[in-house]
Amino acid sequence: MEIGFRSIFIIALIICSGISAGNAFWRLFRLMKLAQPEALVWDLPKRLWIFTKNVVFQAKLFKKPWRGLFHGFIMIGFVVVTTGSAEHILEGLFTGFSFDFLPFYPALALLQDIFKVLVLVAVAFFLARRLLLKNTTLSDVPKHRRDGLIVLTFTGAHIGADLFSFAFWAASGNPHGQAAIRPISAGLGQLIAQTGLSAPMLDQVAWVLWGIHIATVFGFLAYIPYSKHLHVFAAGPNFFLARLRPRGRIEKINFEDETKTSFGVGKFTQFTWKDILDAFSCTACGRCNEYCPTATTGKPLRPMKLINDFKDHVLSQGDALLKDPTAEPAVALISEESGITEETVWACTTCRACVEACPVGIEHIDKIVEMRRHMVLMEGKMTAELQTTMRNWETNSNPWGMAPDTRDEWARGLGVKSFSEHPTAEWLFYVGCAGSFNDRNKKISTSFVKILQAAKVDFAILGKEELCNGETARRAGNEYLAKAMIDANVEVLKRYNAKKIVATCPHCFNTIKNEYPDFGFRADEVLHHTELIDRLVKEGRVKVEAGPDGSTMRVVFHDSCYLGRYNDVYDAPREVLASIPGVEVVEMPRKKQTGLCCGAGGARMWMEETIGKRINVERVEEALEQKPEVIAAACPYCQVMITDGVNGKGQGDAIKVLDVAEVLAAKL
C-alpha cells in the first residue's frame, strides 16, 4: 500500500462519513427543534454529578454486574483504542507520525493492547447473549436485534483488525509491532510467524488490517445516527440535560395560560425536545422490560417497545413536518399504526421500575401521563371504570363515591381531634380516602392512631375538611379535576398553617411532599407513617416488649413504589418491623429498587386488569415462596391488591396481610 494511497483513502473516508453523519445528525437536531421547549434548571454541579455518575462511572449499568462489566470494557476500551485509531489516521495522513513523543506512550500502548482483548471478550459475551439466549426482553424491536448483531460484528472487526495488524507487524519485524510495549500483539505475532509467510507478505497483511480498522472507524461514525447505537452520542447529553425535579413530581399544567389551546400530548411535536432526546438515547437493552410489571405479566405495554415505537414515529412522521411545520402527521401518535395504542397508555402502573432500570436516563412515565392527559382532557377518552371513579371524585372527592361528611367517622370514639378543634397540633395526620372510607384501611388508620397516642404525639386530622389529595386523578390524566381537589386541600392546609404532615398512604405522602409545592403549599416536613414510627421507636417513645410466650412471626415486606422508588424510603418500614420482638423480616428476590409493583398505581386500582397474568398474583406468588406468616405492606393500595392476591390463592386463612403499623400496634 503506497503512502499516497493511504492519505487519499483516509481523506475519502473522512469526507464520505462526515457528509453522511453530518446530514443525519442535522436531521435529528431539526426533529428535536420541532418539539416544545424544555424548562431546564441550570444547576451545573448537580448536572455534572449526574453525568459523571452515570456516564463516566456507568452506575446504572453496574446494577447488572456482568453486563455492566462487559459494557464497561467496551466503553473504556473504545476510548483507549480510539487514541490508537487517531494515531493511525494521523500516520496515514502524515507519514511517520507517532504519539511516541508522549512520555506515557509505552503505558498507553500497553493499555490499548490489553483493552483490545477485553473488548473482544465483551463482544463475544454480548454476541452469545443475543444468539444463544432466547432473550425475550430484546425481542420487541426485531430491527434493533439485527442492529445489535451488526454493531457487535462491526466492533469485533474494528478491534480485531487493530490487534492483529500489530501482531502481523510484530511477525514481520516492522517496528510498529514493538514487543516491549504491546506484549499481547507480540505474542500473537510469534504464533503468526510460525506460518512461514514472508516478512513483506506479513507486512502487507498488517496494512490491509490497518485499512479495515480505519474503514470501520468511519463506517461506524456514518452508521451510528441511523442505528440504536445513536445512544453513544445521545446518552451523555440525555443525562446532562436530565429533568432535575423530584422523582415523584409530574409537570403541572398551567390552565391560566390563555395561549394554551391544547393539553397533554396527542402529537409528537407537543412533547418537549428532551422527550425526543430520550427516545434517541434508547439502547434497546431491554432492562426496562425485565422489571416492568406489565411486560413481565404479558400485557401490551412493554416500555422498550413504547420508547422505540415513539422514536420510529418521530423518524417516520418528522420529515414531512420538517418540510411543512403546519402539516399534520399522517399517522396519529396514539394509534394502532404507531404501535402506541390507548390500551398501552392505560396499562402503566407508573411504578417507575423502567425509569429506575434504564441505563440512559429515559423518563417513560412523563410521556405516558402526557398522552393520558391528551386522551382525557382533549378527547374525553378513558376506560368505563375510570369514568365512574372520576364522577365519584367530582361529586364526593373520593374514589368510592362515599358521602364526604362521613370522612371522619372511622375516628369516632378514638379521642382524635380535628384541626378545627386543635389548631396548634404539632402533626397533621393526613388520612386520605382509603384510610377514611375503606373498611380494611380504616383499621390501619386506627392502628396508627394507637401508636401516635402511645407515643404521646400531639396530632390532629382535617376530618370533614380533608379532600382527596388528587394524586390518582393526576396520574389518570385528569389534571383539571386533580387541580380542583389539590387547590381546595391547599387552601385548608394553608389556613391551618400545617407544618408537619404524616400520611399512611404513600400516594398522599408523595404528592403532598413533592407536588403540592407546585400548587402553592410547602410543609416543613412531610413523612410517611413508617418514617415517623421508626423515629418514635428509635427515640424510645414507642416500646414493644417481647411476649411471655416468646412467639415468633415470619414477615415478608412488600415495597410500595411510591414510597421506595419515588422517595427512597426503604429502611424505615423494615427497621420498624425488625424492632418488634419475635418478628423475623424476610425478603423477596424483587425488593427495594427492583421491587415488583402491586399493580394498583397510576390509577390502575380503578381499572380492570383483563390481559395476561394479574400483577398482584405474580407478586403474591413471590411473597408466598418466602413461607411467611404475614405479608407486610405500607400502602393502602398494596394492602388491597396483596390481600386480593392472597385470597385468590386460597391462602386467606393462613396468611395475614397487615400494614407495618398494624404489626406494631398489635404488640402495644
Ligand code: SF4
Ligand atoms: S412505570 Fe412501571 S408499569 Fe409503567 S412502563 Fe414503567 S415499569 Fe412498566
Ligand code: SF4
Ligand atoms: S428505555 Fe432504557 S432500559 Fe428500556 S430498552 Fe431503552 S435504554 Fe434500555
